[in-house]
Amino acid sequence: MGGGCGGLLTVVVCCVLCVLCVLxxxxxxxxxxxxxxHAPTSRRATLCGTLDYLPPExxxxxxxxxxxxxxxxxxxxxxxxxxxPPFEAEGYxxxxxxxxxVDLKFPPIVPPGAKDLISRMLVKDQGARMKLADVPKHPxxxxxxxxxxxxxxxxxxxxxxxSSSSLRK
Numbered sequence: 001m002g003g004g005c006g007g008l009l010t011v012v013v014c015c016v017l018c019v020l021c022v023l024x025x026x027x028x029x030x031x032x033x034x035x036x037x038h039a040p041t042s043r044r045a046t047l048c049g050t051l052d053y054l055p056p057e058x059x060x061x062x063x064x065x066x067x068x069x070x071x072x073x074x075x076x077x078x079x080x081x082x083x084x085p086p087f088e089a090e091g092y093x094x095x096x097x098x099x100x101x102v103d104l105k106f107p108p109i110v111p112p113g114a115k116d117l118i119s120r121m122l123v124k125d126q127g128a129r130m131k132l133a134d135v136p137k138h139p140x141x142x143x144x145x146x147x148x149x150x151x152x153x154x155x156x157x158x159x160x161x162x163s164s165s166s167l168r169k
Contacts, residue, residue: 051095052085056124059096067126073135074121081110086122113140 055071057064078086086105087098097103102124106115117138120130135141 051092052079052088054099055126056100056102057126059099065126066132067129070121070129070132070135073132074118077114077121078110078118081114082107086118111140113138113143116140 053072053075055064055068058068075085075087087095087103089095089098102122104119104122106118110118117130117135117140120138121135123129130138136145
């Protein structure tokens with residue numbers, strides 16, 4: 001595998017939970033195509049999806065494109081780190097309002113690098129959102145991938161007997 005998301009950007013994913021491409025060793029791709037649509041153009045005007053993952057343009061009834069996926073990726077990243085979606089509120093109207101206003105608050109547990117990454121994806125202006133190709137290059141993602149590779153290398157260097165005995169403890 002490798003080389004990026006390729007044709008995924010030509011499919012507008014309305015209810016995307018994530019299209020995350022961390023390229024290179026340790027490549028991860030997570031996707032939910034339950035509400036996916038193949039469109040002859042890159043613009044859509046229909047509303048579908050899980051409320052918490054909808055970008056402002058969908059909540060406001062405006063046309064949307066593949067940048068909605070970047071928004072959803074930002075929501076999912078936040079939810080992985082915090083344990084709840086960033087715009088969750090009492091009732092769907094309050095959630096719509098928080099999404100539309102990009103009322104984004106970070107608890108102290110979110111590292112500064114992750115906060116920066118998420119803030120670059122959860123931008124109201126579709127054209128100003130981080131590009132998918134830039135996500136794996138973000139310093140926080142690079143830092144996390146470096147740590148993962150170091151852990152993998154350390155595990156690979158352990159003798160087979162040491163790793164199997166640690167499983168018995």
